[in-house]
Amino acid sequence: MKKRIIISGGGIAGLTAAKLLHSMGHEIIIIEKSKQFNKSGFLVSLKSFGVEIMDELGLKSQLIAQSTPSEHMHWLDSNGDMIRNISYKEVNKNTSQSVLITRGGLHDVLYKDISGKVEILFDTTIEHMQQDGGKVHIKLSGGATAIADMVIVSEGLRSVTRARHFPESQLEDFNLLYMGGRLMGKNSYSLGVISTYLDVDRMLSIYPISSNEIAIQCYIHTTEELSKVHSNITAMLRDHFKSYSAEVRHLIDAITESGQTFVDKMGMVHAPDLFRGNIVLLGDAGYCPTAMSGMGASLSIYGAKALAHFLSESANDISTALVKYDRLMKPIIKKFQENARNNARSFIPGSEADLSRFSHLFKTASDDEVSRMMTDQLVLTAEQKKFIIK
Template identity: 55%
Template sequence: MKKNILISGGGIAGLTAAKFLSGQGHHITVADRAPSFTTAGFLISLKSFGVRIMEELGLKEELKAASSPSEFVSFLEKDDRIIQYLSYEKMNKNIENSILISRGGLHNVLYDNLKHQINILFNTTISDLRSEGDTTGVTFSDGSEMEADLVIVSEGLRSATRERYFTDSGMEDFNTLYMGGRLRTEHSGTVGSFKIYIDVDKMLSIYPIANDEIAIQCYLRHSGDPAPWNKPAELLQSSFSSYSLEVRELLSRFSQKGNMFIDKIGMVKVSDLVKGNIVLLGDAGYCPTALSGMGASLSIYGAKALSHFISKTPDDLRSACSNYNQWMQPVIHKFQSNARKNAASFIPENEQQLDQFVTSFKAASDIELKKIMTDPIVLSEDQFNFKIS
């Protein structure tokens, strides 16, 4: 029996779930607060099992067409001394090659493939949910209503629906600001060859993604007063005042003319992803933060997991969601733990930690680099295929 499924939040997780579930024949409605979707957004790296799932959905070629080259990365000290130089081809030898793409680019690939197959309600959010036996009554922000067999909440990190109905949920504060975006500018960098600066309380990544465009990502430890969010130019200038003139001028142009996204990094903590006929998906349920490097891939995997268990018991959605929750918990733990480890390693808190990182990372063998860079981003074949060992 086909179900009426509402997905609140049409981001990467929501649209991936819509793709899987519409393919099973269910009637899918996606509600999103945005007036429309765009291709704008900060840069993300889709890695490992995320790439495999997109290929499974028949979308890998579209992703490649919308992606930017990624060939080499240099980890640097603030004075441009090289800590480690890595080839992405070598680093990803035994797994799928990463796809470097804007968040909007990945989202647009999903949307273009789906827009004629599902019902999408723009400028729409959930105002109220009411349990009505085996279904849920939904009232939208415009006053309209629907009855859903399942409500999938994929509204992102600051989900209002999660906060309203999952009252035990919380947020782990990393005391770190993320600043990311893109800048159209002439530059002297090599497209596909990236720089990542490691420093006390900060990490700066510079990605030449086209001959006339650079993407920038910056992590800054910051606690307390959120006022600096409103002064990105001053924040970047003060944080990187001791860096080279080239870096300082680039950040100045970025703060003045770039398309910038700023947010405080947090990680969702919730004991159970399911409440009745409501289920949390993607960042709304288990955001691993950008520091995990696997936020997009984990959202895509979660969508596949949920649709997999629904396909096994389509007439018993509560059991399907319970199985999804049970399956996802150890996977969530893995990637959230990775985020904490990456924060400690790549954003050292003091000079001693920085010196330890530089020394150990510089001396790391290929096997040790694989353990640091590749092992944390993979799943076992049993996990990928939902097989219980």
């Protein structure tokens, strides 16, 4: 039976859900707080089952067309000396292809596919929701009202709707500053070769996008509040990389002076229940695993497909579908959030001793050991891929 489904948040999770649910014949309305979508955003690596699902949706070719070349990653110490050169081709032999793409590029692929097929209300948010008789009554910003059979909350890490309607959920401060930005201008970096510097309490990556553009991403351990981070970001970046090469210092200066950076603190979302009545959490709003899991975008896409799968099984019983979605996702969420903690300890070590120990392990491990180290944590079981609950 056709349902009226409102999706609050038109990010990657929300658009994926919109595509899947629209194809099942449901009426979809997306509520989006921004005034319009754009292609800006930092780089994400879509891996494993995330790429597989995009392929199933018929969007892989568009994904590849928007991707950034990634053939090798040079892992370096703070002096710029090589710890290890990793070939993505070798790493990916144990898993599906990974695709390096800007978040805006991935979003654009999904948006273009559903544009004109579903209604999108820009510059709109949910002010209030009340459930009654299997329906969700919604008051929108601006005073408009709506009634839906189900509401999907996919507003991202700092979801206001989650905080209001899932008060038992928690947003854990991961104590990691994230900064991402892109610089236009001629550069001499080799296309397809990513340089990542490992250091105590910090990590810096340089991604050549073209001969005229590079992207920079860095992570810094800090316990400061986000508001203070924003006010001190330039001084913080310069201080943390002041002992690096002149080339790196120049990039840090250029990216901070450009004003084109995205700065946030990583957070990990813990929700005891992913649904309340006919309101359900999806993607980062419900289970953000942080970028340190390497699977944030893929998990959002998988979650959308899982939700659509269970709704297709129980088209007339939303409650049963949401119970199954909740049961399937919880152990998967736990796995990727634990992976994120382990990766943070390894790749952003808290002491010189930990850095030395991990660098030695990374440098001396066999190619097969490194491949497994990088990819074993990215996979789902055969049952999970088929949405079978054990």
